[in-house]
Amino acid sequence: MRLSHSLIPTLKETPAEAQIASHRLMLRAGLVRQTSAGIYAWLPIGYRVLRNIERIVREEQDAAGAQECLMPTIQPAELWRESGRYDDYGKEMLRIRDRHERELLYGPTNEEMITDLMRQSAKSYRELPQILYHIQWKFRDEVRPRFGVMRGREFLMKDAYSFDLDYAGAVVSYRKMMLAYMRTFQRLGLKAIPMAAESGPIGGNLSHEFIILAPTGESQVYYDSAFEEIDYLARGADGFRHDDASDLERFFTEMTTHYAATDEKHDKAAWEKVAPPRRREGRGIEVGHIFYFGTKYSAAMGFGVAGPDGKQVHPEMGSYGIGVSRLVGAVIEAGHDEAGIIWPDAIAPFRAAILNLKRGDAACDRICEALYAKLGAAALYDDREERAGVKFADADLMGHPWQIVVGPRGAASGRVELKRRATGERHEIAVDDVPARIA
Ligand code: P5A
Numbered sequence: 221m222r223l224s225h226s227l228i229p230t231l232k233e234t235p236a237e238a239q240i241a242s243h244r245l246m247l248r249a250g251l252v253r254q255t256s257a258g259i260y261a262w263l264p265i266g267y268r269v270l271r272n273i274e275r276i277v278r279e280e281q282d283a284a285g286a287q288e289c290l291m292p293t294i295q296p297a298e299l300w301r302e303s304g305r306y307d308d309y310g311k312e313m314l315r316i317r318d319r320h321e322r323e324l325l326y327g328p329t330n331e332e333m334i335t336d337l338m339r340q341s342a343k344s345y346r347e348l349p350q351i352l353y354h355i356q357w358k359f360r361d362e363v364r365p366r367f368g369v370m371r372g373r374e375f376l377m378k379d380a381y382s383f384d385l386d387y388a389g390a391v392v393s394y395r396k397m398m399l400a401y402m403r404t405f406q407r408l409g410l411k412a413i414p415m416a417a418e419s420g421p422i423g424g425n426l427s428h429e430f431i432i433l434a435p436t437g438e439s440q441v442y443y444d445s446a447f448e449e450i451d452y453l454a455r456g457a458d459g460f461r462h463d464d465a466s467d468l469e470r471f472f473t474e475m476t477t478h479y480a481a482t483d484e485k486h487d488k489a490a491w492e493k494v495a496p497p498r499r500r501e502g503r504g505i506e507v508g509h510i511f512y513f514g515t516k517y518s519a520a521m522g523f524g525v526a527g528p529d530g531k532q533v534h535p536e537m538g539s540y541g542i543g544v545s546r547l548v549g550a551v552i553e554a555g556h557d558e559a560g561i562i563w564p565d566a567i568a569p570f571r572a573a574i575l576n577l578k579r580g581d582a583a584c585d586r587i588c589e590a591l592y593a594k595l596g597a598a599a600l601y602d603d604r605e606e607r608a609g610v611k612f613a614d615a616d617l618m619g620h621p622w623q624i625v626v627g628p629r630g631a632a633s634g635r636v637e638l639k640r641r642a643t644g645e646r647h648e649i650a651v652d653d654v655p656a657r658i659a
Pocket of ligand 1: 331370371374
């Protein structure tokens, strides 16, 4: 993309409404703009990041054997009357009437709809287990939308739903998703701790939140410092298989041996057993939440399948959410400095920015155009008529992993400066070596 012809409205000033770093930086780097309270438009570079996160989430769901589908955002009220949640959900639910006075709602989650879809077709235990997921916009009319995309009213969620014949099967599905989540967060460069959590309005009795430690987080958390010492990132990824129940049990045990809980689930007696020097209290951002809730929806909505003995059984269910749009903010909270964002390579909007320090200089223009042609979609070419200082500041602000700085002195001898955003290291190298170095 050429910066001169892009909707990337970077701001020098800090927007007054933004209270936390990620919100400030998302506005300043031109990732998003608020269109109504808690509702955001994703501008080109913000949308690239959102799609990159979505891709990683999708790949890990697929690897765990979950099937992707896409349910609508608008749902009929009747489904929610069947489960009893239409009234329970209260003011957070956006209720809509169509021209025929039919009651609709903008979905805050999809347990009812997926249960309805399964009950229309699954008739036998032989069709189970199954896990379905989609990545779709949700609406919750939060009383206090804040911190930008972190607590929005419209937000993008990956929500998965598991159906099993019995409790033992449901536990396997639950652990499978937990493993997929640890891998997902690892690939996003985040250290997410699974913490015992209250299951809230989704219901059920086994639930974990995935928390990223950050002083600006909205959740109060308690955990054993073992989570800081142990390299959970490496463990989550390696050595455990999705398709082996005993492997999944070992994984689950490792993840839940040490004390880690959110405020609602904080168990004073269990906390006292953690050696005092290892006790940690802090704030965290909830980037994911998983629930086992048994037959709550299948029973309420009359979804049964024929069991092995021919008798009808209500499938055991679970649901598993990841805050995809919230993750954009969470990744920035975890990776930034005074100058701006520092994207992990895996989700950066562009691998590199090409900074043309002297437009109109024949050698600079030629080298920049050649690099841009070669790198294609991986590069953002800053071809604006701007001072070098502005280009440096914007590149740091936008946080591209690499900056390729093309100035007249080096260009004359076919050399450019390569800067790594995360470390600040700079090297002068030959133009021809650039693609391999940043690959
Ligand atoms: C699980 C999937 C559920 O809704 N039903 C389907 C279950 N869980 S949840 O915890 O309520 O939400 C899942 C994740 O979505 C993110 N999230 C939000 N992100 C931005 N703004 C919001 N207002 C918001 N509310 C929830 C969180 O990451 C949460 O873990």
